[in-house]
Amino acid sequence: MKKYINTGSKDTRSGFGVGMTELGQKNENVVALCADLIGSLKFDDFKKNHPERFFQIGIAEANMIGIAAGLTIGGKIPFTGTFANFSTGRVYDQIRQSVAYSDKNVKICASHAGLTLGEDGATHQILEDIGLMKMLPGMTVINTCDHNQTKAATIALADHHGPAYLRFGRPVVPNFTPADEPFTIGKAIMLNEGTDVTIVATGHLVWEALVAAEKLEEKGISAEVINIHTIKPLDEEAILKSLAKTKCVVTAEEHNILGGLGESVSRVLALHHPAPQEFVAVNDSFGESGTPEQLMEKYKLNNQAIVEAVERVIKRK
16 A cells, blocks of 8 residues: 655644635735634734735624625635634624535635644534535535645635635644645545445545554555545545445544544435445544543544544445
8 A cells, every 4th residue: 555654743723823814915905804713723924925915803703703704705815713603603693604505705714623623621622613514505625635736725715715614623743644645635546446345534534544444454445535525516426436345344534423524425326326434533522521532542533543434334334
């Protein structure tokens, strides 16, 4: 199998910050709005270099979404930034009415998603956001796997017309995708070809899927690993092409088992290619306080959990 190298662990939110800095230099229509979390969202450089295009809204997330929607009318491309919990659940009505229903060109950018928010606990660890956002008609949903991909996705969104949700995280994670790899919205990336099982992963679980594939190779199991960075629109063709070979699939995500990537893949299977599927996800529960490593272990969101899911699904073929 192809070996992917961790070139140095970085946080995905810093990838967003680097992407915003580059966009600020190359696209004068890009504006940034923040809900009192400049440092956490890595908006510092954008604010410093383009103060006339940066808006500090304060702890008023609903107002931030409304202002962003209004800015699009004048041709601006607003990128809003706050924690994922406040970017979605707190302001869902504003997103639905002012952005999605109105088809406004707003980019809702959300850091600190999932369990890896860590010690802040269950009230901040949103695990429902992918489901909330993918249900909105016309909403593009992206969940990136590392620093480089988050930067690339941020830049790509400026050229994509329509409402979009970009999800990334707080902790440092392996940075393994090529810095110059093009980011195409809605196009999955084949990371490792295999014949026995398809592992479809998103976000922080992509690296864990690659580690799992190496462990499986040692067991004589050939795993195909696909990076689904775009949950919606989903690259159904890539999934079905892989399933035609492997006949079974494991989905892996840092999200509730209900409403996430796994259920989107299940729909594809039900409509086009019924096949055994196992899920690596949070099993219908809230999180709790702890380090990211402790939580990913307790909630079985790591490479060992993926290996075990693969062993189960292969038996069902």
